[in-house]
Amino acid sequence: MSKRTIIPFGPQHPVLPEPIHLDLVIEDEKVIEAIPSIGFIHRGLEKLVEKKDFIDYVFVAERICGICSFIHGMTYCIAMEELLKLEVPSRAQYLRVIWSELSRIHSHLLWLGLTADAFGFENLFMQSWQIREQILDIIEETTGGRVIFGSCKVGGVRRDISAEKLQEILKKLRSYRNQWTEIGGIFLNDTTVKHRLQGVGKLSMEQAKTLGAVGPMLRGSGVAMDIRMTGYSGYNKLGFTPVVETAGDCYSRCKVRIRELDQSLQLIETCVTQMTEGPLEAKVVGFPNGEFFARSEQPRGEAIYYAKANGTKFLQRLRVRTPTFANLPPLLTALAGCQLADVPVIVLTIDPCISCAER
């Protein structure tokens, strides 16, 4: 038996935009075990509910993570609306779906770029981010922010998008679709890229289920599970079916994300055709009371918000379970037995977002 060595990976590492530390136990070039240590981004946001009232906290919820920011804010709002027994107007729900799906498109493009960077394809990285910039332009035009939108509030949304603007957005998105189909083709058909993704970081359906994987990690292993199926915020009216791939390797998770790009565009199209004029928000009266679990599907998987309130301005407890946290055990399983050079690709394949995992 050859000697075992421990290689520290992170917290500061070029492929990681955010700090996480892994101790990789290796034998020759093979990774036997990965031991994580986390806590570099923990800020204690859940405890902040004691200092910021339930209306103000939306801004903090949005800053749990800067990539799924809108969906974080929205999930928090859904929990509050349930506790306040508020009915969100239908136009606001459609607008929320549109912004959620725009977030998903930009997040998946970001992921494609980072993955390309992880296997050393710099050009593809830049191409993906180039398309992403155009999506950010749409977001900036409609909300005013590039990464933190600030357009969701308890009871509805802050801004409207006019009918002409919606048509314009659709036209733009359709032309961007051609662009992402083109780079998607490189990810899925290029021999070199396939070589780096196929058969790497295997996770079987059984493992994905028992370890509690979420999001594309779960759907890439053949499980048809997506919280959008539960129909929150009007997803039930849009005819949604999840994207599923069965191979369970990095390639199939990549394919799930590329197919979800098209799906998100489709959802936005449906929203635009179904939308009717109407009010944007319901008035907030009283204080939240009781407890509730809100669930939503972020680009990285399922997020759960648990809120407990006692009829005062401040919540008693807020608990957030985010997709990256749920995906850490499957990641460690996928890492065991891989080549050292594949570690960056496999770590990225769960689309790690450390700031939301640690809050």
Place this chain on the structure above:
Amino acid sequence: MGALSKSPWIIHYDGSSCNGCDIEVLAVLMPRFDLERFGVVNTGNPKHADILLLTGSINHQNAPIVKSIYDQMPEPKVVMAVGICATSGGIFRECYNVLGGADKVVPVDIYVPGCAVRPEALIDAAVQAVGLLDKKRAAALAAEKEKE
């Protein structure tokens, strides 16, 4: 910025941020904003870096790492605090686990506010950093000459 000033390399580290600013830092290095036209290259090795770009309000576990990255960088060096949480703690200021700003751990030269930071502000700050770096280098050279 003289024609002969050095191309500054940056190292980026996330000191407990929400990720929003980090994504903007990366976006600025992409073709749209193209920070590389000022000769700026993103490096992963502190020993190659001239500019330390810090985001986030730095929590207790992260502080020694930030300090260690700073110490490993060769002189002269410039530290940029990016985003309102790196400059003052921002929205996380009242959290129990954060120190409240990059300047609690390392000396900061340039503050870049914004939540999230605007790419234009970042580019402006990077240009300032290049100027500052030149100044620091000139001062160090002058001090050395004096010794001789």
